[in-house]
Amino acid sequence: MNGNNLISKKVAIAGASGLVGHYLLEGLIKDESVSEIHAYCRKDLKIKHPKIIVHLVDFNNLPTFPIIDELYLAIGTTKKQAGNQENYRAIDFTVNLNIAQKAISSGVKSIALVSALGADAKSKIFYNRLKGELEDALIKLAPEKLLIVRPSFLLGNRIVLGQKERFSEKLVENLYKIFKFLFPINLKPIKAKSVADFILSELQNTKKNRIVLSSEIQKFEKI
Template identity: 35%
Template sequence: MNGQTAVVLGATGLIGSSLVEQLLADDKFSTVRVLVRRPIAIQHPKLEVLITDFTDYDTYKKNLGTGDCIFSCVGTTNANVKGDKLLYRSIDFDIPINAARFGKEAGFKQFLLVSAIGADARSRFFYTRLKGEVEEMIAGYKFKSFHVFRPSFLVGRKQSERTGETLLTSLFRVFSFLIPSNYKAISGATVAKAMLTAAKQEKEGLSVYYYNEMIA
């Protein structure tokens, strides 16, 4: 097969897991390389699973390898890091930024990033400021195509779905007609499909996608 090679970061998350499935089913991609901290159950002739310590830069760079597209779906929550902002930053900032750095050196042409609504490097709020900083840093690497996806609340099946999130999902659905379009809940599978579609279009420069663009 002479298709493209895609690298996926965050392949076990809501968006990333759906994206991997869609990439494996798409003939444009002959290799789907996922960098993960621990083994995953999926097996497929096109799939390469590389266990990666993201703090070991030599291993990280080697495992990223060469290819065409980098899909960064990495993201944690304040609850998962128990409020540790340094740990939060090491995941949501360091992992995608280093992927961009290594990827640019290796000749990748496209970088596709899951960011967040309200991302702004000058925001007073930690989360939106962090996401904005990531966007600005990766933009500086001047990939041929840089796609930024800014979803609001994500819905879909998770490996560990919390009661609070289930309630919020229900509320978003009931009152969706009152919510501005950019802030509407969107499924992880829909974001993943939008990322795959954008990668196949190979539009040059910076493109930013909100709810309406991702749905389209």
């Protein structure tokens, strides 16, 4: 990330314990232009650093946010973890929207969201529809800059991060190793670190609402 545009930048992140969130946090720590990282979590983070200020919160009853320049949203769950669609919506939609609303009330100018391939508010598939509804809700909040990325299946070692492997990700990864020549670029699995690196590089270059497909991140990965 280019640190020349803004000195002593204060940022917030939600979902730092997740796969993409972990790499976002690592990148923000290394960014010399970032002076404070406000991490909003349900439990403490394994990563410790003087820049990081951990806020252990109830996401349904968030405190007032400090003044921040950028917000990174990487919170998400799985069908298995959520148990039902109501819980799924409460996490993937309501929590993300609540955080964004609080951040905008505190003056945030730039927001980055890790969405998903196929996000569409009109989709008949619940997961895709939920992601699309969240995207639309954030667009209506009208931050100065909104970067939405829609990565394909994520590659990364969740076990090292203390997370459980996701069957669907592992299945696609193994299939890709055998049939990679059959995968369209937009469906190719992508490294979680590449997604995070793209977000950190491109948020400052984003104008108003920008939605980025996995294929564009794949091209960035090769540069």
